[in-house]
Amino acid sequence: MHKTNLKSNRPTTRGALGDGDLDFKLTYDDAVPGNTVWTFSDVGVGDVPQGYAGYSSLNILCPDELSFHYTLPAGWSATESDQGGMRSLNFYISNPAANGQPADVERFLQSLSTSFTLTTPWDYPPVGSEISVMIDAAPTSGFIDGNGELHIYEFVRGTITWMEAYNAAHARIVNGEHGYLATLTSLEEELFVYGSIAKSPGWLGGTRLRYTDGAKIDGSRAIDAQGNISTDINDYTYDTSIANQWYWADGASENGLVFYGTPTVDNTNGPVNGVFSFFSGWYTYNKYPQYQSIILTSWQESNNYGGEYCLQFAQNGSASWNDLEYNRADTYYNSGYYVEYGPFPVGTGFTGRGSANLEIPLQYDVHFDVNNPDCPLTYPNQSLWTGKR
Numbered sequence: 146m147h148k149t150n151l152k153s154n155r156p157t158t159r160g161a162l163g164d165g166d167l168d169f170k171l172t173y174d175d176a177v178p179g180n181t182v183w184t185f186s187d188v189g190v191g192d193v194p195q196g197y198a199g200y201s202s203l204n205i206l207c208p209d210e211l212s213f214h215y216t217l218p219a220g221w222s223a224t225e226s227d228q229g230g231m232r233s234l235n236f237y238i239s240n241p242a243a244n245g246q247p248a249d250v251e252r253f254l255q256s257l258s259t260s261f262t263l264t265t266p267w268d269y270p271p272v273g274s275e276i277s278v279m280i281d282a283a284p285t286s287g288f289i290d291g292n293g294e295l296h297i298y299e300f301v302r303g304t305i306t307w308m309e310a311y312n313a314a315h316a317r318i319v320n321g322e323h324g325y326l327a328t329l330t331s332l333e334e335e336l337f338v339y340g341s342i343a344k345s346p347g348w349l350g351g352t353r354l355r356y357t358d359g360a361k362i363d364g365s366r367a368i369d370a371q372g373n374i375s376t377d378i379n380d381y382t383y384d385t386s387i388a389n390q391w392y393w394a395d396g397a398s399e400n401g402l403v404f405y406g407t408p409t410v411d412n413t414n415g416p417v418n419g420v421f422s423f424f425s426g427w428y429t430y431n432k433y434p435q436y437q438s439i440i441l442t443s444w445q446e447s448n449n450y451g452g453e454y455c456l457q458f459a460q461n462g463s464a465s466w467n468d469l470e471y472n473r474a475d476t477y478y479n480s481g482y483y484v485e486y487g488p489f490p491v492g493t494g495f496t497g498r499g500s501a502n503l504e505i506p507l508q509y510d511v512h513f514d515v516n517n518p519d520c521p522l523t524y525p526n527q528s529l530w531t532g533k534r
């Protein structure tokens with residue numbers, strides 16, 4: 146048995162052009178024996194979209210066999226999620242005006258390198274074999290859930306009511322699917338969104354509002370062809386005898402799910418067994434001791450202070466939740482809303498709004514049998530054995 150590597154068959158660079166304002170190449174130095182490092186090059190980032198001060202976020206989605214090497218520029222932060230064979234790296238730019246300009250993003254992408262950790266030569270990434278990069282002027286991040294599925298989140302500025310935000314979220318589209326007011330249904334998702342983009346107070350998709358006949362809001366009672374729900378508070382009730390449970394009013398599988406069984410804080414009867422909730426206060430503080438520094442305890446929520454029935458997130462820079470009036474829309478209490486998209490299936494790249502999906506230029510070896518030298522096979526992204534052993 147004889148085998149050899151056919152170096153000439155290795156690609157050295159690959160490029161991609163997104164359908165938004167982003168393009169880049171991955172470069173692999175073929176001259177270095179055993180090299181597993183790829184670097185980004187030829188990065189081009191387009192102009193900042195009108196109405197924005199700069200880019201706010203940069204997300205990378207890839208198989209989790211990839212290791213990324215980088216140094217964060219000043220004013221940038223990073224969050225990572227890694228589940229189900231996929232990895233999502235999220236870089237958040239805290240001051241888009243200062244360090245989110247196209248040249249800053251280009252410099253950072255150009256400084257990235259990545260390498261594989263392969264235990265065997267044929268142990269290539271099982272899904273996708275793609276690197277997806279998305280830049281966005283709006284704060285956006287991508288989370289990989291326990292099933293390896295992708296959820297994308299976005300914070301949208303705007304002082305609008307909860308019902309208006311419900312409709313506005315539905316009108317937004319990523320990867321071809323409508324968004325919805327974000328649903329944080331696990332501690333992992335909660336901490337991820339807080340750690341990546343949640344720097345401003347804004348609406349989530351939870352409420353205890355009901356239609357006046359007692360039905361939950363779930364998107365099924367549209368008032369127009371766009372699927373909007375009524376924005377008139379008179380079509381709803383927040384009477385605690387009817388509007389007595391907190392539930393998610395939208396979302397892929399959690400639409401209608403009750404996450405808190407009482408209208409106001411009740412540490413015995415409120416928390417629903419096996420369902421995640423994260424209201425401010427001592428209950429949450431004691432239940433998650435390792436995250437006490439990001440949970441507000443100055444008051445116990447939900448407190449229905451003056452009539453509050455819609456779910457608000459990231460007040461005073463905290464990760465915990467608060468109940469708020471539907472129309473409490475000012476920059477201190479509520480400066481926008483959180484939109485979620487997905488879940489998208491394993492292997493989905495980003496599309497739209499400054500994104501590029503790139504096949505990873507894998508090193509591949511071709512093995513052949515000297516007794517049959519005419520049959521060296523080349524096959525991208527695979528290590529093949531051919532001929533007789």
Ligand SMILES: [Ca+2]
Pocket residue numbers: 296327328329330334396485
């Ligand atoms: Ca969710």
Ligand SMILES: [Ca+2]
Pocket residue numbers: 446447448449450453467468469
């Ligand atoms: Ca409150």
